[in-house]
Amino acid sequence: xxxxxxxxxxxxxxxxxPGTATAQELKVPTETFRLANGLTxxxxxxxxxxxxxxxxxxxxxxxxxxxxxxxxxxxxxxMMFQGSANVGDDKHFAFIQEAGGTLNGSTNADRTNYFEQxxxxxxxMALWLxxxxxxxxxxxxxxxxxxxxxxxxxxxxxxxxxxRPYGMSFIRMGELLYPEDHPYHWPTIGYQEDLTAASMxxxxxxxRTWYAPNNASLVVAGDVxxxxxxxxxxxxxxxxxxGSPVPKPTPRPVRLAGDVREVLEDRVTxxxxxxxxxxxxxxxxxxxxxxxxxxxLGQGKTSRLFERLIYREQAAQSASASYGGRELAGSFQVxxxxxxxxxxxxxxxxxxxxxxxxxxxxxxxxxxxxxKNGAESSFVMSLASTLGKADRLNSYYTFRxxxxxxxxxxxxFRAVTADDVKRVAQAYLVGKPxxxxxxxxxxxxxxxxxxxxxxx
Amino acid sequence: MAAMIILSGPPAALSAQTLDRSVxxxxxxxxxxxxxxxxxxxxxxxxxxxxxxxxxxxxVNASLVIRAGAVQSGEKAGLASMTASVLDEGSSRRSxxxxxxxxxxxxxxxxxxxxxxxxxVSLSTLKKTSGDAFALMGELVTQxxxxxxxxxRDRKSRIQALRxxxxxxxxxxxxxxAARVYGEDHPYGRPGNGTPETIGGITREDITTFYGTxxxxxxxVLVVVGDVTADEVMGLATKAFGTWEKRELPASAxxxxxxxxxRPAAVxxxxxxxAAQSEIRIGHPGAARSTNPDYYALQVxxxxxxxxxxxxxxLNLREGKGYTYGARSGWTFARGDGPFVAxxxxxxxxxxxxxxxxxxxxxxxxxxxxxxxxxxxxxRRTIVQAYPRSIETNAGVVNQxxxxxxxxxxxxxxxxxLTRVQAVxxxxxxxxxxxYLQPEQFTIVVVGDLEQIRAGxxxxxxxxxxxxxxxxxxxx
Numbered sequence: 001x002x003x004x005x006x007x008x009x010x011x012x013x014x015x016x017x018p019g020t021a022t023a024q025e026l027k028v029p030t031e032t033f034r035l036a037n038g039l040t041x042x043x044x045x046x047x048x049x050x051x052x053x054x055x056x057x058x059x060x061x062x063x064x065x066x067x068x069x070x071x072x073x074x075x076x077x078x079m080m081f082q083g084s085a086n087v088g089d090d091k092h093f094a095f096i097q098e099a100g101g102t103l104n105g106s107t108n109a110d111r112t113n114y115f116e117q118x119x120x121x122x123x124x125m126a127l128w129l130x131x132x133x134x135x136x137x138x139x140x141x142x143x144x145x146x147x148x149x150x151x152x153x154x155x156x157x158x159x160x161x162x163x164r165p166y167g168m169s170f171i172r173m174g175e176l177l178y179p180e181d182h183p184y185h186w187p188t189i190g191y192q193e194d195l196t197a198a199s200m201x202x203x204x205x206x207x208r209t210w211y212a213p214n215n216a217s218l219v220v221a222g223d224v225x226x227x228x229x230x231x232x233x234x235x236x237x238x239x240x241x242x243g244s245p246v247p248k249p250t251p252r253p254v255r256l257a258g259d260v261r262e263v264l265e266d267r268v269t270x271x272x273x274x275x276x277x278x279x280x281x282x283x284x285x286x287x288x289x290x291x292x293x294x295x296x297l298g299q300g301k302t303s304r305l306f307e308r309l310i311y312r313e314q315a316a317q318s319a320s321a322s323y324g325g326r327e328l329a330g331s332f333q334v335x336x337x338x339x340x341x342x343x344x345x346x347x348x349x350x351x352x353x354x355x356x357x358x359x360x361x362x363x364x365x366x367x368x369x370x371x372k373n374g375a376e377s378s379f380v381m382s383l384a385s386t387l388g389k390a391d392r393l394n395s396y397y398t399f400r401x402x403x404x405x406x407x408x409x410x411x412x413f414r415a416v417t418a419d420d421v422k423r424v425a426q427a428y429l430v431g432k433p434x435x436x437x438x439x440x441x442x443x444x445x446x447x448x449x450x451x452x453x454x455x456x
Numbered sequence: 457m458a459a460m461i462i463l464s465g466p467p468a469a470l471s472a473q474t475l476d477r478s479v480x481x482x483x484x485x486x487x488x489x490x491x492x493x494x495x496x497x498x499x500x501x502x503x504x505x506x507x508x509x510x511x512x513x514x515x516v517n518a519s520l521v522i523r524a525g526a527v528q529s530g531e532k533a534g535l536a537s538m539t540a541s542v543l544d545e546g547s548s549r550r551s552x553x554x555x556x557x558x559x560x561x562x563x564x565x566x567x568x569x570x571x572x573x574x575x576x577v578s579l580s581t582l583k584k585t586s587g588d589a590f591a592l593m594g595e596l597v598t599q600x601x602x603x604x605x606x607x608x609r610d611r612k613s614r615i616q617a618l619r620x621x622x623x624x625x626x627x628x629x630x631x632x633x634a635a636r637v638y639g640e641d642h643p644y645g646r647p648g649n650g651t652p653e654t655i656g657g658i659t660r661e662d663i664t665t666f667y668g669t670x671x672x673x674x675x676x677v678l679v680v681v682g683d684v685t686a687d688e689v690m691g692l693a694t695k696a697f698g699t700w701e702k703r704e705l706p707a708s709a710x711x712x713x714x715x716x717x718x719r720p721a722a723v724x725x726x727x728x729x730x731a732a733q734s735e736i737r738i739g740h741p742g743a744a745r746s747t748n749p750d751y752y753a754l755q756v757x758x759x760x761x762x763x764x765x766x767x768x769x770x771l772n773l774r775e776g777k778g779y780t781y782g783a784r785s786g787w788t789f790a791r792g793d794g795p796f797v798a799x800x801x802x803x804x805x806x807x808x809x810x811x812x813x814x815x816x817x818x819x820x821x822x823x824x825x826x827x828x829x830x831x832x833x834x835x836r837r838t839i840v841q842a843y844p845r846s847i848e849t850n851a852g853v854v855n856q857x858x859x860x861x862x863x864x865x866x867x868x869x870x871x872x873x874l875t876r877v878q879a880v881x882x883x884x885x886x887x888x889x890x891x892y893l894q895p896e897q898f899t900i901v902v903v904g905d906l907e908q909i910r911a912g913x914x915x916x917x918x919x920x921x922x923x924x925x926x927x928x929x930x931x932x
Binding site for chain 1: 774
């Protein structure tokens, strides 16, 4: 826990008081190499605990799905845990859990990740498991397994969307914000009928197209020596043949022709309004300023919307703002849940007013400093676990081509000025077409936010 | 960053010949375990301070555990929870928002939360701001304003949130289960967040009395882990909590809720028209934590039964049958006998089938299909080998130590636990399965679309079936 190499180097001359601009430097040193089959391997040494995190990213997500097969990338992720040529049914989980490890995978529109954290003496087993499914998944695939996981994923959709209050509004917002042919139009979880249609042929084709080593990157972070990782990576992953080259997606931001308003009925007590604007993709120069704007507007007790709607007016039950940047496009979203007896139109008006105020005056110095200090803290805290570091290294590598970008990433947030926040509020929100989605208790459409004369 | 090196790998054919992938690689030698070294001190006012120095990253995590929670609320359900949430809504020196801004300015996070038997005030901060952050933590704990307007604001918000609970099938299921297993007058049966009625009746005086009675240094322990020494922590703690006055504690502070009388099996259905899934809860009172010698065997039992993905219940209901996204079971170890519960959200059309499979697993592990030597060895390894992960982060160490401190167990239990788990034999597991799982006393709660599930559930003859109102409380 407290010996050996430091994962993080703290720059000299800190003595930092909140409010000053200098701060500590984040370093997560890595050694990176590429196998002949195109698999990139990134090693980060951290001997602070006798554990290792293994993290594999495949650069494919629901954004690469085809018409009629929504949800397939995620269903496929489930199939990756069902055994491969040399790993029996349900043994992938069993082997890692018997080792005292933790494991999972996740799919979003842009990528699919698989990860485990095990005691460091189980490194070789973890790499063997990952290599077996990267190279030899199809040898063990059966119709029965596919049918089972189709049912499991349908239940995942029921649990997390259909049976969850406000769950369907998340799906509907994507459909309204992006045109039908845009990869972010449909939800990563997919539509029930498309899940039903998923076939064994789909599994084979998807695997061959997207799961080749040249479309993947492997991060090993923890109590390991780079030379050992290199030897084992060559041993287990080296013989897997490369696949066809996979083109990198290019950003495809969207524009709405005009405002869109819709009302969803749900089994809920309180009405909620979500307002979304198309915005820039991740790593765009404006992404940090949009994040800061979201923070000042609607993240936490001291944010503008919280202070006004929850403390002062006591009209809302909750209020939040977020900027979500993805590989192809991004969006800026505000969600407010009204209390009984207050109206969504009142919430919507308050949102526009607060955005308008920030666009005209910018955040205060105090707000900006707090947002930056919060960003810095969360960056430092994200280095606590090898699991977290490994995933971040893979994200930086996949989207930016370099793994250790912690410091550069944080520097982008530190550089944001009050004028930047004003400028992005004006450029992307004020007077720009947006989606207003009201979710109301069943049979109470009259509670929906009503169109108003003036929008920001 | 190191430059990218392109390796010329060995020819694939050669490699394939020399590598036998059918053999699972054996683990290397077990790495040496560095057990966190805990330094224990006590302030003059009786506040115990446990420190672990971990210098991996320049951060500090701290939890102040106060030994009072929903159990001490008595009939005023929600009192402990409301006291904790109004605690950080302003001090004698700052308003609620001024306080929140002071915390934000540091980039720190600080908050209080009450659970059944304890209230935890948690702090997470960078090392460089730890002086100011601890000062704020002390201000929050020792000088809360409990301003009337903040109490009213919190009350409004809580009542609204409680009215929303009926939207959420998982919450209805869990609250209904607790109330039916323990009874609505038992500390573990009452809803910790209260009801609109109890919250409506809580006065400022109730809150200040609760605070004055239980929020005392001699009823608390401070656990600090991070880039800080024990001496530094004593300095920080003395400044933050030194003026906090100790006081004699009433008997209620150490009350251990009694085990309720055994109840025969019963089924409760809550209607959620149109629900895509049914939320299932099955169980009864379980076991206490403190000095229960069966604690270790119960952990092994649940690891096999429903404690992780590779457990009997999940492998059957999810991986075998596809009825659910995940099914599980667990003990809630408390001062008294907290509940044992098996749970899942299942496809509406498979509600009765899921109950059959749940009960099959719960009965089989007692008799019929008792645990095997192999399963027990697997579970022991799962638990013991998870230990290095559990102490990887500061927050992980804080949570474990806070738990031990709360139960009055020594810090050496962190590793003694591993030895005890290693000693668990299949016969121990079967013995505790038979003693602590009583299928004829299971309370079964199902929240789902009544019209679709009722006939199927009734046909299973699992006990008398009652239908409850949407709040999960009133008999229809």
